[in-house]
Amino acid sequence: MDILRGPSQLGHEGRSTLAWLRAGAGMIFAAGSWMLFLSAGAPSASASTLNGTATLEYEGAPLDTREYPSTQRFTVVLPSGASCTGDTSHDSTHVYSYLVPEGTNLSDVTFTSFPSVGLGLVDTKGWYFSQSGADTAPGRPRGGDSSSGRPDKRLPDQDSYSGRIIGIPTNFDFASLIKHRYSKLTGTSGLLYTGTVPSASGVWETGLACVSRGGTLTDNWNTEVTFSYSSSDPNRFVWTSTPGPDSSDNGPWLPEIAWAAVLPVAGIAVLGGWLWLHNRRKTRQTRHA
Numbered sequence: 001m002d003i004l005r006g007p008s009q010l011g012h013e014g015r016s017t018l019a020w021l022r023a024g025a026g027m028i029f030a031a032g033s034w035m036l037f038l039s040a041g042a043p044s045a046s047a048s049t050l051n052g053t054a055t056l057e058y059e060g061a062p063l064d065t066r067e068y069p070s071t072q073r074f075t076v077v078l079p080s081g082a083s084c085t086g087d088t089s090h091d092s093t094h095v096y097s098y099l100v101p102e103g104t105n106l107s108d109v110t111f112t113s114f115p116s117v118g119l120g121l122v123d124t125k126g127w128y129f130s131q132s133g134a135d136t137a138p139g140r141p142r143g144g145d146s147s148s149g150r151p152d153k154r155l156p157d158q159d160s161y162s163g164r165i166i167g168i169p170t171n172f173d174f175a176s177l178i179k180h181r182y183s184k185l186t187g188t189s190g191l192l193y194t195g196t197v198p199s200a201s202g203v204w205e206t207g208l209a210c211v212s213r214g215g216t217l218t219d220n221w222n223t224e225v226t227f228s229y230s231s232s233d234p235n236r237f238v239w240t241s242t243p244g245p246d247s248s249d250n251g252p253w254l255p256e257i258a259w260a261a262v263l264p265v266a267g268i269a270v271l272g273g274w275l276w277l278h279n280r281r282k283t284r285q286t287r288h289a
Contacts, residue, residue: 126180
């Protein structure tokens, strides 16, 4: 015996539930469709990249296979065609280098003249690299090198209109962080912030970040660097690197466009479920009749 009730037998509660299902499906579908429309029409220089992979290299060879001395020179290599989401001409996007302790949320770091948390990448002369503002970092030489006419600021380049990052310097090193007094070697604020000599160490995240007007992080490419005490190194530390995101990250970053894609699908799923229930009920009503 079929005990499924027809529409006249469902009562006010059943009809109300079906009405809410229809309305909910319509609202979810409409919201997702509108987000897709806005995202498709919004201009952008490129797709946003957060926690992308950067590699430290020297003369074309990746520095990720062994321990390296503190004085090892390197450059930061990004994926081919790496670009900031915005650009300098349209939304005042600038490029900054960073070196922050493992587990730091880079979105909480303020980039003006120098990162508000941690350190940055410096060259063998002790110059911090960013693309905007006057530097106020501790220990940094000021006023430029009068003997060579070197300007006060040397910058990684970013194409003003496309946001593409070009011309990254090739003479970074970590020894200069100690030699030019950007950081102590040990202690809670030092490069080797964990443990004590001779087992002191520190895990840091380094790379390049794109920051738009207002200080909003839009893109970054990262390498994880581990510093360890070494009595044989002239600066008392060596380092290793692992290209890629912070290993302590809780999960991958998901772009906002994902919601624009998910909401219409959810709406279709709810609507499809209602249609299936509706047709099933009609079929059983016919059988009942």
